[in-house]
Every structure is written in structure tokens, then in C-alpha cells.
Amino acid sequence: MPNSNGQIRYAVVGGGWISQGAFMPGVGQTSNSVMTAIVTGDPEKARALGERYDIRPYGYDEYDALLASGDIDAVYVATPNFRHREFAEPALKAGIHVLLEKPMAGSLSDAEAIEAAARASGARLMLAYRLHSEPGTQAILAAIRAGEIGTPRFFTATFAQNVDAANHRAQNGFWAGPIPDMGAYPINAVRNFFEAEPISVTAVASKVPERGLGCADTVSVILSFTEGRAASFTVSYSGDSVDRLHVVGSEGIIEANPAFGFGEGVSIDFRLTRGGKTEERTHPVVDQFAGETAYFSDCILEDREPEPNGEEGVLDMIVIEAIERALETGQPQALEPRNRQRRMGKDQVRDFPLADVPDFVNAATPTG
Numbered sequence: 001m002p003n004s005n006g007q008i009r010y011a012v013v014g015g016g017w018i019s020q021g022a023f024m025p026g027v028g029q030t031s032n033s034v035m036t037a038i039v040t041g042d043p044e045k046a047r048a049l050g051e052r053y054d055i056r057p058y059g060y061d062e063y064d065a066l067l068a069s070g071d072i073d074a075v076y077v078a079t080p081n082f083r084h085r086e087f088a089e090p091a092l093k094a095g096i097h098v099l100l101e102k103p104m105a106g107s108l109s110d111a112e113a114i115e116a117a118a119r120a121s122g123a124r125l126m127l128a129y130r131l132h133s134e135p136g137t138q139a140i141l142a143a144i145r146a147g148e149i150g151t152p153r154f155f156t157a158t159f160a161q162n163v164d165a166a167n168h169r170a171q172n173g174f175w176a177g178p179i180p181d182m183g184a185y186p187i188n189a190v191r192n193f194f195e196a197e198p199i200s201v202t203a204v205a206s207k208v209p210e211r212g213l214g215c216a217d218t219v220s221v222i223l224s225f226t227e228g229r230a231a232s233f234t235v236s237y238s239g240d241s242v243d244r245l246h247v248v249g250s251e252g253i254i255e256a257n258p259a260f261g262f263g264e265g266v267s268i269d270f271r272l273t274r275g276g277k278t279e280e281r282t283h284p285v286v287d288q289f290a291g292e293t294a295y296f297s298d299c300i301l302e303d304r305e306p307e308p309n310g311e312e313g314v315l316d317m318i319v320i321e322a323i324e325r326a327l328e329t330g331q332p333q334a335l336e337p338r339n340r341q342r343r344m345g346k347d348q349v350r351d352f353p354l355a356d357v358p359d360f361v362n363a364a365t366p367t368g
Contacts, residue, residue, distance in 0.1 A: 007031075010075065011035070012075075013079060014079040021357050073300065137189075138348070158243075164368035170214060200223070221234075256271075292350075
């Protein structure tokens with residue numbers, strides 16, 4: 001049950017940079033959400049974040065007690081990918097709603113188990129696809145749906161950053177690497193822009209030896225769709241910062257740069273070119289984490305299924321697993337035909353000013 005102010009009470013599971021630098025400040029921008037607990041294995045984080053936000057700290061070994069406490073309605077799970085199931089599944093089984101960071105899990109089987117737990121329990125599960133509530137991304141989708149570029153034919157994206165070699169993302173194999181971490185964004189974007197699921201996957205990877213990463217640091221992917229449509233993207237842990245996409249249609253082009261980022265000064269603006277004329281469409285800088293949280297809390301309070309639910313997360317995981325197979329075998333991977341009836345829509349847009357980010361406690365951004 002929400003608190004006396006009608007707010008959904010969240011526990012934050014994992015005290016890394018995304019929690020400290022985005023989710024926790026963002027919650028304070030909303031009116032329908034509040035934090036009541038932090039779960040971390042770091043005593044200093046527990047103390048400092050508990051005091052900063054006036055929330056109760058729990059250790060990971062106290063998670064079951066938290067779920068049974070009656071003090072929370074939902075959890076935000078932002079642990080490393082391989083631990084997502086460990087915290088999402090028992091929460092759902094306990095009737096606690098789950099806002100789950102992408103990618104959904106560290107394996108497709110774990111993702112399917114999480115989705116099954118949500119279906120069985122009736123608790124709400126939402127993937128933290130913050131761009132589904134972001135005004136510029138929704139405006140791109142609206143322009144495509146309105147036929148402003150004709151029929152979308154192909155999609156390209158480039159997304160790179162120089163990840164610190166000591167970061168856990170860089171030292172734990174494929175499922176912590178650039179495809180699950182960064183590739184989830186172009187995969188999810190093109191599935192929604194095309195309103196279709198890919199039918200085959202091809203991928204190649206490379207690695208810079210002197211970087212010493214525990215995964216391929218650059219991966220290029222081609223996704224094939226029905227009706228002759230295609231998507232290609234490259235993601236990298238070893239490149240200068242770049243973040244852009246193109247959607248090319250039969251009658252026009254959309255270009256966005258940045259396309260997937262968040263934070264200070266980052267708005268998802270785009271250029272639409274048609275008939276040789278280019279129009280700039282700008283959007284405000286918003287707190288994307290406040291937006292996704294407010295949308296999820298609205299869904300809980302109104303007892304309705306969030307759009308980026310378990311099915312949405314699993315569909316992305318199917319593509320990610322196929323990319324892994326393509327890299328292992330060196331062969332294209334066919335995918336079973338699938339159809340998702342529900343796609344992101346403008347009713348999800350939330351517009352909150354960007355929160356100030358406090359100093360990190362024993363945490364750092366992926367780039368160090």
C-alpha cells in the first residue's frame with residue numbers, strides 16, 4: 001500500500017553510480033514516489049545514503065526481512081546484471097513491484113524466470129527503459145508513425161564510451177559487456193521504431209589487446225526484419241564518446257545526436273529531412289529517471305500494466321542472446337517470428353526538471 005501521501009514506497013537495491021547519480025536524486029523530483037530503504041553490501045554507502053535520504057539501510061543478507069517488513073511497495077534493482085534475478089524474482093513472489101534496470105538479466109533463462117514470477121504473482125514488473133518516458137524519443141516515434149519519413153527502411157546507431165578497464169562491466173564477459181549494457185538501447189529503439197521484431201542477427205567483435213578488458217570491447221550488429229528492413233549498430237567500450245542514430249525512410253531521414261544519453265545538458269533533439277528541407281526539432285532536458293519512476297508509480301497506483309513490461313525485456317534479451325551465439329559461431333542466427341502488440345506511446349511521457357546530483361559515495365561512473 002502507498003504511504004499516507006499516496007506515494008509508492010521504493011527500496012533501492014544496489015548503491016552504484018546509476019542509483020546514486022540518477023535514480024535516487026530523480027525520485028525526489030516526483031510527487032507519487034518516495035524512497036524508504038537502501039540495500040547495499042557496503043557499510044559506508046549504507047550509512048551515508050541512509051542519512052542523506054533519511055531511509056533505512058539493509059545488507060544484502062537482510063533482503064528477505066526487507067520484503068516482509070511492510071515498509072515498501074516496490075524495489076528498484078540496479079545491481080550488476082547477473083544478480084538481477086536474485087533480487088527481482090523473490091520480490092515479485094512476495095507481491096512487491098519491481099522496477100528493473102536493463103538488460104533484464106544475465107541470461108535469457110533468468111529473464112524468463114523473472115517474467116514468469118511477475119505473471120504468477122500479479123505484482124507489476126517494469127524494465128527501466130527511461131527513454132520510453134522521454135519527450136524527444138517519443139517525438140521521433142510519433143514522426144515515424146505519422147509517416148513523416150515515409151516507410152522506415154533502415155536504422156543505424158553508434159554508441160561508444162571509454163569504459164575504465166577496472167569497472168565490473170569490463171571484466172565479466174559478454175553479459176556485462178557493451179552489447180547488454182549499451183546495445184540494449186539501439187535494439188530497443190529499432191524494435192519500437194519499426195514496430196516489429198528482428199528475424200535474423202549477424203555480429204562481429206573486436207578487442208584492443210592493450211586495454212586488458214575481459215570482454216570484446218567493440219561489437220557491430222546487423223538485424224534483419226521483414227519487408228526488406230534492416231538495422232545496424234556499433235557499440236564500444238574503447239572509443240571516444242559518441243551517441244547517435246539515424247532512421248532512413250522512403251521519403252525522409254531522422255537524425256538524433258545524442259540519442260540514448262541522459263544528464264546535464266542532454267536533450268534528445270533531432271533533425272528531420274524531407275524533400276531536401278531540414279527541420280530541427282528540439283526538446284527540453286528532463287530528468288529521465290524521475291520520468292520512468294513516476295510512470296511506473298502511476299501504473300501501480302492505477303493498477304495497470306506498464307508498457308515496458310517483462311515481455312518487452314525478454315524480447316530484447318532474445319536478440320542479445322542471438323548476438324552472443326552469432327559471435328561464438330561466426331554465423332548469422334535466425335530468430336523465430338514474434339509479434340508484440342503493445343508498443344511505447346505518448347501517454348508515457350513525463351517531464352520533470354533535472355535533479356542535482358550529489359557527491360558519490362564509494363562509486364564512480366563507468367568511465368572512471
